Amino acid sequence: MxxxxxxxxxxxxxxxxxxxxxxxxxxxxxxxxxxxxxxxxxxxxxxxxxxVARKLGAPGNPELALGAVASDGSVWYNDDLIDRLGVDDETLEAIRTREAAAAADKLETYxxxxxxxxxxxxxxxxxxxxxxxxxxxxxxxxxxxxxxxxxxxxxxxxxxxxxxxxxxxxxxxxxxxxxxxxxxxxxxxxxxxxxxxxxxxxxxxx
Missing domain, CATH: 3.40.50.2020 (Rossmann fold)
Structure with a gap:
């Protein structure tokens, strides 16, 4: 502790x-x-x-991480979870784009x-x-x-x-x-x- x-x-x-x-x-x-x-x-x-990185929250459950994206666009995907939830490429890309922009904005703060x-x-x-x-x-x-x-x-x-x-x-x-x-x-x-x-x-x- x-x-x-x-x-x-x-x-x-x-x-x-x-x-x-x-x-x-x-x-x-x-x-x-x-x-x-x-x-x-x-x-x-x-x-x-x-x-700076941001979690890619699942649709309807933002605390569940489909992956994460850094401020420069570097991304990691939890492929098993994405497949299990059936998240399509268009939805995933929209989430990635939004969170990458948020990470870049956060970096600018510092x-x-x-x-x-x-x-x-x-x-x-x-x-x-x-x-x-x-x-x-x-x-x-x-x-x-x-x-x-x-x-x-x-x-x-x-x-x-x-x-x-x-x-x-x-x-x-x-x-x-x-x-x-x-x-x-x-x-x-x-x-x-x-x-x-x-x-x-x-x-x-x-």
């Missing part, structure tokens, strides 16, 4: 440093990952920035005139405050890959064993402090897991 996101990030950063993990750039998935990623970046002496860092040739570590299905993390890893990062890894405080195993197929490495078999939701592993505003999240980039 973590006290809050900062506590989780402090523990995660210490664990990564103990393992000898190196990164040039830590990318947090806003908003909730920023308080986790700041102490991770500090521990690894890496730059901190953001990578950007100044200088734009973002280049990922090409960088050792990139994506950080989230936890994974459940890992849908948004998958799209973020895909974006880093498409940007020609030299290495792409993921670090989270907590996630279920199957999701962590699935993500390991997409990343050079996946680091998780806890992989509880009785996982139900990310928030259950935090004593304090309130919403993080954009304004508060951006303070961690300073």
């Amino acid at each position: 973590f006290d809050d996101r900062t506590d989780a990030g402090t523990q995660l950063g210490a664990d990564l440093k103990r393992r000898g993990v190196e990164a040039d750039l830590v990318l947090a998935i806003p908003r909730g990952a920023l308080p986790v990623a700041r102490p991770v970046a500090d521990a690894l002496e890496a730059d901190l920035d953001v990578v 950007r100044d005139e200088s734009g973002g860092p280049t990922l090409e040739g960088q050792r990139v570590l994506v950080v989230d405050d936890g994974v459940a299905t890992g849908a948004t993390a998958r799209a973020c890893l895909e974006q880093a890959r498409n940007a020609d990062a030299a290495a792409v890894s993921l670090a989270v405080p907590v996630g279920p064993p199957q999701a962590i195993a699935d993500l390991e197929a997409l990343a050079d490495a996946v680091y998780a402090l806890r992989e509880p078999a009785d996982f139900r939701a990310v928030g259950q592993w935090y004593r304090e897991f309130g919403q993080v505003s954009d304004e508060t999240a951006m303070e961690y980039l300073s």
Whole structure:
């Protein structure tokens, strides 16, 4: 159990440093990952920035992820679920287009005139405050890959064993402090897991 996101990030950063993990750039998935990623970046002496993705919610059940799309259009689809629900290509593309635009808009919230860092040739570590299905993390890893990062890894405080195993197929490495078999939701592993505003999240980039 973590006290809050900062506590989780402090523990995660210490664990990564103990393992000898190196990164040039830590990318947090806003908003909730920023308080986790700041102490991770500090521990690894890496730059901190953001990578944004949006879940592709199923028609009539937006909490059910058909996949996820990053701000640059990089996408991951849950093909088995799409086939099971019978979602047609036109509907899926409409959802993807809408959510990709929303992700791009969200990214602009965190950007100044200088734009973002280049990922090409960088050792990139994506950080989230936890994974459940890992849908948004998958799209973020895909974006880093498409940007020609030299290495792409993921670090989270907590996630279920199957999701962590699935993500390991997409990343050079996946680091998780806890992989509880009785996982139900990310928030259950935090004593304090309130919403993080954009304004508060951006303070961690300073």
